[in-house]
Amino acid sequence: MNKHVSPKVVASSRAVEDRPRAPGKPGAKGAAGPKAMQISLRAGERIFVNGAVLRVDRKVTLQLLNEVTFLLESHVMQVEDTTTPLRQLYFVVQSMLMDPLDVSAAKMVFADQINGLMGSLTSESLRTGVMAVADLVAAGRAYEALRTIRGLLPIEDSILETSPISTKVA
8 A cells, every 4th residue: 555645744754874884995994085975765755866856565674875955855845834034944955955947037036135134134143144054055055054054043033922922924
């Protein structure tokens, strides 16, 4: 029986660094190049790899042996969840990873959003975080930028909850 899995429900994917290997093997300690990455997925889960969407039909562990851009399904934000400025920024950075052939359009939107945020943010921690996100995206490290934005979301939420005029859409 094939079960449909909603992208918003799945939270079991996890990326785990591979165990050390014998010298000379890809990903080995002391060997040239990046470590191999293992990603465990449950049946029905999806992963976005270099713009392609992969769905697995059974529990599997993928081993990524070279540089690859990927996004776990549990980290994908749906458009209806982009209800705050940082969530909108997250969505744009996410689109850079999910659609690598159209990065230039996403980068233009990203630059506009960064400029708007920096002009309106009063929280120093959010300003510092948004600047770090801009630096990460400029360095081609979109996945790390997403992780940074996820860390800023609770700060944004607390500010919006205590603000007399909330910009959060219901």
